[in-house]
Amino acid sequence: MVKLIAGVVGIVFCLALLWGAVAPRTAETPDPVAKYHLAPRDVSWQNDNPGGLAVFGTFDRAQLQRGYQVYKEICSGCHSLKRVAFRNLTDLGFSAAQVKALAKQSDVASIDDKTGEPNTRKGIPADKIPGPYANEAAARAANNNALPPDLSLITKAREDGPRYVFSLLTGFGKPVPADWKVPDGLYYNPYFRSLNIAMPPPLSADGQVTYADGTKSTVQQNAKDVAAFLTWTAEPTLEARRRTGIGVVAFLVILTILGYLSYQRVWADLKRRKPEMLPAE
Amino acid sequence: MATQSHDLGPHGPADDLTPTGERRRDFIFVATGAFAAAGAATVLWPLINQMNPSADVLALAQIDLDLSAIQPGQAIKVSWRGKPVFARNLTPAEQAAANAVPVASLRDPQTLAQRTKAGHSNWLITLGVCTHLGCVPLGAGEGENKGAYGGYFCPCHGSQYDTAARIRSGPAPKNLEVPEYAFKTPTQVTIG
């Protein structure tokens, strides 16, 4: 009885599926974006290892500091970095005193103790890095209704994040295909998912930033540095994670070997005894 | 249990073991067990440590305080590490009263000078946490009960503190704690 009901149910499901499978398909409209959209360019950083497991890579501190400079002098005009606090910048190799000085350069929203009115005060290391706009509405109003995303997690929030950031920053100025329309106020960038991006080219010429360490400041270099910096902001624990991982995996490999030897020892007695245990043939 | 397992009835392996086999077998088991135990103990640490204060909590462990608006005889209450801090501008009479008490007679003997910074003896900065069981004593706010000794009075169990915030009567064992702080200017202190 169970089988009979099951068979009927099965046949009904199969027919319903078959009905769908043989139904004519409406022609899929080709996605115009797919034709021109490009995968992120292949670049590598000291902290990653393209095409393989990134096990040992650590951040290049000098590069992170340069990247922070690029963010501060160029990106921070529109993009916030709200999940990073000034105190975190010690990870970049800044001293506690330097971080204090960096924090002091920023004004942080506060409340006046005496009047209760909003005002600003000097930043302290415990503060999160303040963003350029008070709220989303202000950000949209200043940017032609486009919202510049917060950059704290951007390299984790995009497929192949660091390479995406690098490609996007260096992907402006490519010739627009003849059958592609770029509306006014948008810019063509084949690495952006809809190809038309509201962000004007942020890195338009070499030497926009003057590096203190003497590194040649090119658009490529700026993009690479800021992408490295944003990898750090998205995953500040990356180095600790890999370091811990190496120890844990090494420990477990040894334990696995010991576990295997123990297992073999336990079973060895049984295997040796086998012939006597079996009935004579 | 380990010794029992050698005796396995019809298919017991125990009698198979040579003296040498026995020793090596023991070594591997002991090594495996010791390794596994060490690993388990190491894993415990992050499980415990996660309950310690997180990085953002530790970063806020320092606050700046502006004293300029506090008139003699007044006090303010501010929050530091989630606990109240009392900053009190002592009047000359209050200082004199504190200095008049024989130190040896106190439950927790300390002079007013030991509880204030040199050159700023009118500024008494203490935690507002009763040393008995952690309530916030009264006396910092305008018009609050300052207790029989003119300092602070804890309403929970009746501890009374004098004008140097020293315990004078009631169940509390210690004076109100003086936090670590430093004067940056005559009216600016950094606590923590």
Next chain:
Amino acid sequence: MSFPWARHYEPTHPFMKYVDSRLPIPRLVYDSLGGGYPVPKNLNYFYNFGVLAGVALVVQILTGVILGMHYAANTTIAFDSVEHIMRDVNGGWMLRYMHATGASFFFVVVYIHIFRGLFYGSFKPPREVLWLLGLVIFLLMMATAFMGYVLVWGQMSFWGATVITNLFSAIPLVGETIHTWLLGGFAPDNATLNRFFSLHYLLPFIILGVVILHVWALHIPGSNNPTGIDVKSPADTVPFHPYYTAKDFFGLCVYLTLFSIVVFFLPNMLGEPDNYIPANPLSTPALIVPEWYFWPFYAILRAFTQDFLFIPAKLWGVLAMFSAILLLFFLPWLDTSPVRSNSYRPLNRQFFWIFVVDVLVLAYCGGQHAGEPWLRLSQICSIYYFAHFLIITPLVSRIEKPLPLPNSISEAVLKKHTNTGAPIALQPKGAGIAELPASGQPAE
């Protein structure tokens, strides 16, 4: 426990005697995981996965309770609190990555455990209740995993919650009411997040309870084995401890090593980048896919594209998706072949492997966008999925002529060792092998 030759617990130390005579926990452990539980001696590595699933559950509960100490179930700060765990809590990144990766590993282990049961006929009498309890665990796991994913309150959390709860709106007449009731509103919001957090915290402990019943139900008939035949004599079994404790420990070490490699070096491999964007009710991500462990069922859901028999396509999809899991509850009564192990079922074995490939293809389709050729492929694979359980399995169990079974587990082990290493099922008929099935109940 289950066999007359099972050894009995005899405490030697006075303290253990004291405890055992008052609260016999030492006896319970001895009888379930110690020398008092005789286990077939021919279990292969696929039998490690039950213990591994138990370990995975414990890891999830342990890390989950800890994450609950730092997480805030409120839409305005849920995402921030997760990032707080990742950045500021001591070792928080490790605990969160363990919990997120642990869910995936839990499903890998449970899927292998289920397929092991399917191949060796572990769902057949006398282990039907064991199988049913396992399916209950599986359903609870899916609900728990789904709600846990929502807690992050990223884009995928939000839209996953939207899509999955919308399934219930397909129910005729009361669907919309149920949908609104589930969400506590008209779209996922604070009420939804709070109830999901509460249930996500509760369900693992219910799972733990059902796991105890599952293990209990296992210990009554005892473990199945790769030959599928019943244990006949003491020569067929070994005590659980130290034989299988040693083997399970080794398996556990391998499992933890693989788990650690993913946690520490590839923690976001199984996640979606979109879930690092805070939930935005005004914008849907380009491709909404659930976590990978739901993909086969998601593919079945999407495979129904046409109204049929006056039932709308949406309802068909929802019915089929739930049926795909629920039909497993009837499997012990659909597959009535007296032979348990597919090693001795040449015809059914072939269908089994087709089924494995079918599920893998379905899983792949479920992770792709809903267009051709994936849609048609899902439809074909879904047809096989239902046909396999509801039509082929009952028929095969009736018409198939199984291979001769060995007389006992010991004999099968000997054959395997003395022959040229060929799998048991492929060996020719030999002397001393019984013609009658040695185990199982006759067909209904």
